[in-house]
Amino acid sequence: MPATRAPATPDDLAVDVRGLRKSYGDQTVLDGVDLAVRTGTVTALLGPNGAGKTTTVGILSTLLTADGGTARVAGHDVTSAPEAVRASIGVTGQASAVDDLLTGAENLRLMASLHHLGRHEGRARADALLDRFGLAEAARRPVATWSGGMRRKLDLAMTLVGEPAVVFLDEPTTGLDPRSRRALWDEVRALVAAGTTILLTTQYLEEADHLADRVAVLDGGRVVAEGTPEELKHAHDAGSLDDVFLRLTEPTTTTTEVA
Template identity: 60%
Template sequence: MPSSAVPIPRQGDDPLQPVAISAVGLRKSFGDKTVLDGIDLRVPAGSVFALLGPNGSGKTTTVNILSTLISADGGKAQVGGHDIAADAHAVRAAIGVTGQFSAVDGLITGEENMLLMADLHHLSKSEGRQVTAELLERFDLTEAAQKPASTYSGGMKRRLDIAMTLVGSPRIIFLDEPTTGLDPRSRHTMWQIIRELVSGGTSVFLTTQYLEEADQLADRIAVLHDGKIAAEGTAGELKRLVPGGHVRLRFTDPVAYRNAVSALKEASHDDESLTLQIPSGGSQRELRAILDWLDVSAVVADELTVHTPDLDDVFFALTGGTSMLSQPKENTR
């Protein structure tokens, strides 16, 4: 399905809610390649906003523009209430950025990395040591603080990376694919850290290739495709864009299966697997109606499962099947 065939959900944000990041018509090209083709963004303060897209879709370019690392070719944006072009210094003072690749210096200890960051933020020695100690404890790195960062695991380096980002107490944090390459335990630890940051009032702009990550963390999600925002909304709103939800009935008795096929003529069926599929949006009302229908039809299946579209289905529908990394689903919510 081409992305143009999928409607974009309406914004559900409260217009009176403070905005951490806003952008209108952002454009960026590298040579003859258009990476961003006039995108609009609005990130409410104290929320997690996830930008999804495959490699090369422009996620990192978006982060680099909003964090003033590179300039846009067109459009306007404000971060923390400051114009990214006219007041770049104020933007930098309000944000923290954790890139795809760790900024940790492996030749020095975790504590020394933190103190170096404190110096860059012009903290006094006493302030720097206090902030360093507090953040190392918060990120469970106190025991490893005196060890060279090169000896840290991937998850520990990522935690140190974010701890360094927080030295300046930023109100807005850009996390560019923060869990890429991490094992499931480290990924879940990072998710918990992000939730704690937001609960403390921090706004998080997250880019990720992991659909489950966006589903777990984000208040709103945007899908970037061909330089444009293909769709944006809550995870639930995006999932409702895609048809294909159904209730699946599985039988072990061929006779019961044939009776069900005869009784439920509107359901699609698979004779090889002895299964029927009844279209359903997954709501409680629809499920109750299907169960009533089964009772009236005297159909008793060996197994009943409800299938609803997930973000994988949304992504493939919006991008026409463009490949994207997607980790296995983890039922952690």
């Protein structure tokens, strides 16, 4: 049997979700979701298309309003203290947020200005991130000329300009080649090693297995299983997360995810 872990307390949690609900008309997207993400860890949120993953991230990042339940991020309630939540988080969405007409350096400096950093501090932080992500040589070229992997690295670098305590990564490696995907994995590991908390949505079971401390499987708007990758494999007598995922999500739901 895998070693048991003491239950998390509210002070241990960077993300604390209880009974989260969201509907659009008669379409239920989230139906009482509970989710706990410990500080300084990676939690992977898995689920078929339409399970509610992106909607969950939207609520936690204050872009959407829940119909019911509670959610706290970095100790702040997403409903009563949205500004404090936004000051504590970074979000890398499925669609790239970079401006193709600007250079890499200009994109980062623009983000630094949006975070109200001074000119000197903003340039220094931009240069440090360009170096960290191996983008310094391309920094003065328009992003339109960059590869997909480079653009995704820049997208994550822009998320980190504000030095967030919690980062939401919504399918960050979709469409990347294996080399670029693994390079992004390395950056995620480095972030966690430095104390950042990450909630990751992904369609890649291998990604969850390699990166996540805990995995939550979302189906039909509910969390149907949660645990470490090894705990889930053991509980379902499976050799891989792929087997676990298929057993928990078949037949797939017909719910359409909105947002």
